[in-house]
Amino acid sequence: MKITVDGRELSINPNARNLLEALREVGIEIPNLCYLSEVSVYGACRMCLVEVDGQIVTSCTTKPYEGMKVKINTPEIHRMRKTILELILASHNRDCTTCDKNGSCKLQKYAEDFGIREIRFQPMKKENGVDKSSPIVRDSSKCILCGDCVRVCEEVQGVGVIDFAKRGHETKVTTAFDTPLGETECVFCGQCVAYCPTGALSVRDDLDKLMEALEEGKMVVGMIAPAVRTAIQEVFGIRDEVAMAERLVAFLKMMGFSKVFDVSFGADLVAYEEAHEFHERLKKRERLPQFTSCCPAWVKFVEHNYPHLLPNLSTVKSPQQALGTVIKKVYSKKIGVSEDQIFLVSFMPCTAKKFEAQREEHRGIVDLVLTTRELVQLVKMSRVDLNTVVPQPFDRPYGISSQAGLGFGRSGGVFACVLEVLREEVGVVEEEYSTPMDGVRYANISLRDGTKFRGAIVYGLGKVRELMRHLEDFDIVEVMACNFGCVGGGGQPYPNDTKTRQFRAQILRSTMGIKTLVSPNENYYLVKLYEEDLRDEEARHHLIHTNYKPRRRYPEKDVELLPVPGDSKKTVKVCLGTSCYTKGSYTLLKKLIDHVKESDVEGRVEVLGTFCLENCGKSPNVLVDGKLLSEATFEKVLKELGEDV
Amino acid sequence: MERTLEKVEEVLKRYGYKRENLIKILLEIQEHYRYLPEEVINYVGVAMGIPPSKIYGVVTFYAQFSLKPKGKYTIMVCDGTACHMAGSQEVLKGIEEEIGLKPGEVTKDLMFSLDQVGCLGACALAPVMVINNEVYGNLTREKVKEILKGIKEKEREMANA
Ligand code: SF4
């Protein structure tokens, strides 16, 4: 398709989604503040104005057509853009020097590109509530209401925990009832942060804790995740470096780390264990499909939304927690250092890992999770030039990994690694893959022992919601919350868009290519770990397996349905959360209320409701004077209430 | 307060739990409770499978919805310039003495709620208050008390009948 742009004839892709994309493909980037190719078009910021056949239009909402005459540089357009920027800036908290996005903020960049030096409008202060209740930090005073986070959270991740609220100048992006994010169903994937054009969304900065530990003279041990090494070069202008991880090892040693291990070793460990778990389940045909469990955002997503499928999650810990446990519980003994003298820091592309490390069952293992961006910060403040650092190998024994283990950094990596183990131990006679849509791959595998299985590999939690409708088609499902897997994690440097993620996946592939070991079974130190320390089944389970629990989606609060004042009463609390509701808890509640009202117990029995008692697997649930009745019925509740009722 | 969710279920069922009916559903529920309690919004979210953030967004966007309880009798006291000069403070005092409410509050039995508003366009009658669309003008502290006493009396009779 041919169009004219500022008098030049250009040939553009006729199937481009809109004029903005079409021009981007030929190297012309129209300024934009609310357009993302990954989600639906919003068309609100008006920064992307262009003139088409004499009319000013927003290029993100305009379809290209043959022969259209486009002007992208007219005094009028420049004036309008400047006005829009000034309007946005007038109500923006412009603390650039201390902002997390300083240097990578789109708004800041445009203010500079368009030479905004003064703002003609009255400054309008926005409510300055900073939500620091979770690894995802939200500061509404910096929000420009582009809605990118809202659409990413809902359309890509299928979570939808934030949305626009209120109207007019009071409009803001927030959770239901302004609940702190840490108490909601947010899975902390950080994808909203990855796309926020300003500093309104950022990730909790924990670097101070590292400094404290170094100062206290603890034995600081580090471990680096696969995806970190793919992204750090972007920031420092290094190209195609396959020894990036080894440079980082050397750098961390300079910073005072005693040992630096490779999380890819943990990935080998996890895949090895998970492959056996899967093969067992497959033989017995139980708890299928098996879900991978190394993505903590996905795990939390299941806990909130699909509690009845928790048994399907592999019980193997994530590489971070599995390797962490081995370091704290096994390694510490070998080197004769007490585990509380070891300060274990993991470097992750991931924001959800910060949450994972703090989960009750994982306390005391990983002491600190730092994102790739925090590592970048550390490099920058140390003034070390990574280009000049001589690469150094990871420390033994947890320093080597197979190609497949390193592959955990991108979507499909866990599946491939599990398959490597099965190939080695059982043998694979046939494998066949298909890609029904972007972000979803299907696999059909036949093993030498005659078993066949079907796998699905998915990224983006929104797509998982679709997959849930035909789960019975699969025996194993790999899920990574972030698009393209961990290379696109919420803790990775900006920009963190599709193009950058694909590039990182490519670097990871080259880095895998130079590894000599193919499958975890060839990992000599892994074999040794199994022989020496994980031989005993019970000990192994204790060390590298874990458990999950249903999680409520609403803050814990009693709903007064039929309250009774005073203390001499019996209290019945009926769960109205999704699982229990679906299992008929309302009908049960109605029966109870009718019974209480009709019989002479009114005034002695109070009826309350609640949203989720976190026992969703056995719904409906009812609490009678604090005692939990699972799979409750009207009769069960009456019996518990006692004779006189 | 008793709040059995019976009405909520009835409305939801009538509208087939359908997303496109969300606003109608919320309006009807609000008519019943005179506002939208947080737990009712959460309940609707569970029953309809809509994230609570979306419902919160809708409810805070449209002026018709209220997240704060309103009384059966909503009292609006004008504090525009004319009314202020003519003694709107006296009106407020009268209300506080009779039913113990300050602006922004609701009585425990949800009978009365009180808000202070800007000019109501009836300055000739200043000071002015409006109770459920009925305008009362030329008020004094005593007159206000009489009016409220009258309403309470009427309510009592209705309750006994
Ligand atoms: S971290 Fe993920 S789940 Fe939480 S608000 Fe952001 S996109 Fe949504």
Ligand code: SF4
């Ligand atoms: S928080 Fe960021 S992404 Fe979300 S609406 Fe505000 S500026 Fe846009």
Ligand code: SF4
């Ligand atoms: S895909 Fe990777 S980076 Fe993203 S949340 Fe999951 S584990 Fe973290």
Ligand code: FES
């Ligand atoms: S990018 Fe087109 S309107 Fe915002």
Ligand code: FES
């Ligand atoms: S919905 Fe979770 S226990 Fe009832």
Ligand code: FES
């Ligand atoms: S100032 Fe009260 S009605 Fe105008």
